Amino acid sequence: MTTFIRNAWYVAAWSGEVARTLFKRRILDQPVVLYRKEDGTPVALIDRCAHKLLPLSMGQLVGDNVQCGYHGLEFDCSGKCVRVPGQAMVPPKAAVRSFPVVERYNAIWIWMGDAALADPQKIHRILRYDEPGWSVIDGRYQRHLADYLNIAENLQDPAHTTFAHRSTIGNPAASEVPVKVEQDGEHVVSWRWTNDAPPPPIDRKIGGFSGMTDRCQFYNYFAPCVARVDVVTMEAGQEHTEENMDRGLRAYSYKFLTPETATTTHFFWLHVRNFGAGDTALEAALIAGLDQTFDEDNAICSALQREQEATGVRQYAFLAIDAGPSRVRRLLEQMAAAEAGTDHQPKETA
Amino acid sequence: MTTFIRNAWYVAAWSGEVARTLFKRRILDQPVVLYRKEDGTPVALIDRCAHKLLPLSMGQLVGDNVQCGYHGLEFDCSGKCVRVPGQAMVPPKAAVRSFPVVERYNAIWIWMGDAALADPQKIHRILRYDEPGWSVIDGRYQRHLADYLNIAENLQDPAHTTFAHRSTIGNPAASEVPVKVEQDGEHVVSWRWTNDAPPPPIDRKIGGFSGMTDRCQFYNYFAPCVARVDVVTMEAGQEHTEENMDRGLRAYSYKFLTPETATTTHFFWLHVRNFGAGDTALEAALIAGLDQTFDEDNAICSALQREQEATGVRQYAFLAIDAGPSRVRRLLEQMAAAEAGTDHQPKETA
Amino acid sequence: MTTFIRNAWYVAAWSGEVARTLFKRRILDQPVVLYRKEDGTPVALIDRCAHKLLPLSMGQLVGDNVQCGYHGLEFDCSGKCVRVPGQAMVPPKAAVRSFPVVERYNAIWIWMGDAALADPQKIHRILRYDEPGWSVIDGRYQRHLADYLNIAENLQDPAHTTFAHRSTIGNPAASEVPVKVEQDGEHVVSWRWTNDAPPPPIDRKIGGFSGMTDRCQFYNYFAPCVARVDVVTMEAGQEHTEENMDRGLRAYSYKFLTPETATTTHFFWLHVRNFGAGDTALEAALIAGLDQTFDEDNAICSALQREQEATGVRQYAFLAIDAGPSRVRRLLEQMAAAEAGTDHQPKETA
Incomplete structure (x- = not known):
């Protein structure tokens, strides 16, 4: 049993560490991939494809989405799968977890717990x-x-x-x-x-x-x-x-x-x-x-x-x-x- | 539980990897030592002496036999112990497992399962x-x-x-x-x-x-x-x-x-x-x-x-x-x- | 279960390895710190502070005592704590185990078992x-x-x-x-x-x-x-x-x-x-x-x-x-x- 406290804001990275590439960091024993959207907003997703578990950080950015480096599944910033190459229908289960993030004090803060509780005022x-x-x-x-x-x-x-x-x-x-x-x-x-x-x-x-x-x-x-x-x-x-x-x-x-x-x-x-x-x-x-x-x-x-x-x-x-x-x-x-x-x-x- | 399938021919090595020296390779989680007889025929034995478990690959070839590098026990190509230095009688238990091997397509194929089933036609x-x-x-x-x-x-x-x-x-x-x-x-x-x-x-x-x-x-x-x-x-x-x-x-x-x-x-x-x-x-x-x-x-x-x-x-x-x-x-x-x-x-x- | 025999004299170190510094060596799966007193007599203590377990070998010698590198607790050659910076009373439990040692044949011999049995004649x-x-x-x-x-x-x-x-x-x-x-x-x-x-x-x-x-x-x-x-x-x-x-x-x-x-x-x-x-x-x-x-x-x-x-x-x-x-x-x-x-x-x- 760990003594992790999940419902809290943690520093995930310094602002300068995250750009228009895929940055991986393990947080509270979860693999997380961080990147920025084209408008600069930071995004954090679980770093594991909803298909065969490949770390998404081994893929690439396609616009604001992450494309898996194995079969090209694309996930948007909310973790929703928006494309499965070779099939029209995206299975509803094909989603990855996204984490609330806020950029403040030159750092990117992440909330690993219940997203409903992620109030930026608590940073x-x-x-x-x-x-x-x-x-x-x-x-x-x-x-x-x-x-x-x-x-x-x-x-x-x-x-x-x-x-x-x-x-x-x-x-x-x-x-x-x-x-x-x-x-x-x-x-x-x-x-x-x-x-x-x-x-x-x-x-x-x-x-x-x-x-x-x-x-x-x-x-x-x-x-x-x-x-x-x-x-x-x-x-x-x-x-x-x-x-x-x-x-x-x-x-x-x-x-x-x-x-x-x-x-x-x-x-x-x-x-x-x-x-x-x-x-x-x-x-x-x-x-x-x-x-x-x-x-x-x-x-x-x-x-x-x-x-x-x-x-x-x-x-x-x-x-x-x-x-x-x-x-x-x-x-x-x-x-x-x-x-x-x-x-x-x-x-x-x- | 592994999902190994033992009754099959596997490539153990490329022909060029095995010569008149002792070549070790782990196969289906078994240590195997490969070498060639003087006439060039490949041989595969379990890489563990029948006495005190020393890898036979740490020993040397003596003609067509492998001599253990610890106490000099000699095993022939069938894995039978043919010499124990210092004693005349070789204990019947002193034998190592040998594996069927066939050389084909510039490779040495090995059968890790029941030797009775090792039909070269199945390569x-x-x-x-x-x-x-x-x-x-x-x-x-x-x-x-x-x-x-x-x-x-x-x-x-x-x-x-x-x-x-x-x-x-x-x-x-x-x-x-x-x-x-x-x-x-x-x-x-x-x-x-x-x-x-x-x-x-x-x-x-x-x-x-x-x-x-x-x-x-x-x-x-x-x-x-x-x-x-x-x-x-x-x-x-x-x-x-x-x-x-x-x-x-x-x-x-x-x-x-x-x-x-x-x-x-x-x-x-x-x-x-x-x-x-x-x-x-x-x-x-x-x-x-x-x-x-x-x-x-x-x-x-x-x-x-x-x-x-x-x-x-x-x-x-x-x-x-x-x-x-x-x-x-x-x-x-x-x-x-x-x-x-x-x-x-x-x-x-x- | 190990097959360690504790009631015996073991060579802990060669004489030249131990000086007026803190020398660590694991013996019978116990961390041991060795050093010499100002008069040259060798000392061996368990290499773990009685407070928060920091290896004492990370501290320093103060006269004949070892000072822990975390909070400055000092232990004498018998393992007794003789100083806790910031408080007058030393808790009786604050002691580390000391091991009998004897220097002979240019080596330092240690007794890891019952100290009452540590007869130097048995070296x-x-x-x-x-x-x-x-x-x-x-x-x-x-x-x-x-x-x-x-x-x-x-x-x-x-x-x-x-x-x-x-x-x-x-x-x-x-x-x-x-x-x-x-x-x-x-x-x-x-x-x-x-x-x-x-x-x-x-x-x-x-x-x-x-x-x-x-x-x-x-x-x-x-x-x-x-x-x-x-x-x-x-x-x-x-x-x-x-x-x-x-x-x-x-x-x-x-x-x-x-x-x-x-x-x-x-x-x-x-x-x-x-x-x-x-x-x-x-x-x-x-x-x-x-x-x-x-x-x-x-x-x-x-x-x-x-x-x-x-x-x-x-x-x-x-x-x-x-x-x-x-x-x-x-x-x-x-x-x-x-x-x-x-x-x-x-x-x-x-």
Whole structure:
């Protein structure tokens, strides 16, 4: 039994990944083919012909339709078969599943569950996106070899940064600072302020801080698939008002988790910041630093995954620092169980 | 349960593959070692020593016998152990299975079933082989990553050529021409004449046709393992007599399917034609074109295989064009089931 | 069910493999991390954090302790957790298993079973080690893709050398000489003298024998994991006294088998000899020859392993030459079964 939650918007791809060709990606263990119509609108279909199961991504586009590369069956954007070469009548069963998709924030969001529930209003809102004074890095993708639950726990886990990210964002001073955890429905947040401490290497480099800093990290998880870390690094000794925080280094680091299979996850990341607009060197360093950081996370989560599979055990001792991660896991498991008990479970068909 | 049919002649290897060395090939999921005796006669034994199971192909030839590379046991061409170094008495149980083999048409044919039924008369007869005016291409081999049933269906499926072989033998004009299917015992044939149509790229190149052509394809399947496509391309407007067909481009395209495992297949092909004798450039182009065509088939069939394994489903909608393929599959399944119910099922022993 | 015997000393690593870093190796299907304390003493812990199972080998050394690379938990050499960053109280359950280790003969020996039984006196005694006039080659390692039982059988099997090691130590003359087998508790020995015969290639090269030789091989197996082949090659015609044997080429060829998994084995070898002291060319040739010989054994044993797994059969015919190998296998199976029936079975926990 997987813990997939189907009734939710997931990032299927960055906008730039999908064009007038057939792009395949496995999502929630379903093969999906993505493409754009002639007017640019994105389309997502199950990547399996309704005849003999050939991946449609092995075929080609014919106008707004997909033509199977085996016998030339054509499917329109709704998945309906509109042509069977050699016979006039199209069998009604010859249809493939289509998935609701919406393009927003330079990404294509997909709804793998009950299409009747696919309300675009439910797509997660990205803070400060397109606001003056704020810069966005997006289009970043990694494939992580771990269950999305392990990754979600890791994203709600401030305590690991000191040790797992020693060379990037790690901060020895932070490791003894306790974290507070709160939950509001499908939102869990763990946070801490580390005050009057030396800044971590990356922040020191970018912010030009010469002395002590106050630094906060808010680890937000919006179930089932969006994580946002809010980070502020500001000179120590000021009041923590919104205005003062905006005058420090302030960033929102987003990760969109899209389960690929029960044990692998598409990891899309996007970063919004209030500093270094147009500074391409800084941006390149930021991208390199964050990619390395998330590679380190992947190394850890994929090792956990292997050990969990080998032992059948997920965790031995439970510690105080597990409050946030455990909260997120429980929430996701509850949501998956609740969904499994409803009529909104889509059937697995072509 | 596999759908192997054991009581039949399969191509084990091309003649040139087997010499005075030990050649191993998995056939019907059995490891087989092939070699030639000093007089050139081919021999096939199970590739597993009767002592500790070492593949005999890791040993060496000693005259007409195979010597195991572990303890030097020697087996003669019948599989009888004739020497155990260090002991005078050879245990009667120390024998390996031998398989009937016959060399014909530059290939070595093997009988994996009940040896008592292995009548060389049952080896498939290749048309126009060694006839004056006809040229043969043989020795071609591909390994296809699909169940032989998927490949057999594909070989009985004229409808796919337009779409799957767009760049080689595909012919858009043909896709709307209906196909007729007939069965006579273990022979299924699907055929169509596509008249007064532009020829496909390869035929245009070879035959020098400037105008419209009549073209027929007869897709013959001789269960369990021989497919023959008869193709004629002739100038449009003539009567379809044997003599007129012989004056056009006429070819017999043979494929010999030998199951390797339940999900992989040895694909041997051989081609007989009445044109371009001695034209090495044409022959090279023909080989390249056919190899590419069969690579395309392999890409499709292996993709189907993966999807079938992932879903447990073989096919969703059934179409008119499936008549021939479905007929072949049903025939093969019936033959396998019939064989399984007889006393001719060989036991699986060393 | 595996046939691991846990209450025994196994070679975990050569001394030179373990330093002030974290060295991982799978032993008896358990992940183990090895390192040295600041005073050089070796330590072995289970390679899995007591918190979230991250391999400790992904962390770092802090003094004599291992710090987990995820949340910084520190474990001392006994496996006790001595620090949890961010909380004062260390949960008593937060401990990892430590394994008794002893450094001897330039190797680190590990006890995977009940620590209360780990008596260093039980470590196998290596003959002539550090004796004047005797030279040692050690530090050699191969990974063999076979169950240690198959390898143990092979090491107790003089009959295979003629055929499996044709190009190295093989000796056609030996293949018809019968072998005697004796057992004394956990020690099995098969031996034979091959008298008045031409020496094998390696011995001829090293010993400079121009004529016939007497040659003995004693294949000793000390269950569960030590094999020692005693080899003497001496001029033919002398009495086989210890003194005369010491005047010939005399060597003890040790192999230490440490099961990695149920189907793979760490193969450590060590060689003691009374000839060619300080002759680096000879030593290099000896190393190359023996490595090649054991590569040949690996090729055979891993092929047997694959065939056994494919067929579910271990052996068909039984021959006189199987007396020694079968004796060793039965002994190991009995020891494993006996251990499984006692209270000394360690529990599999972190």
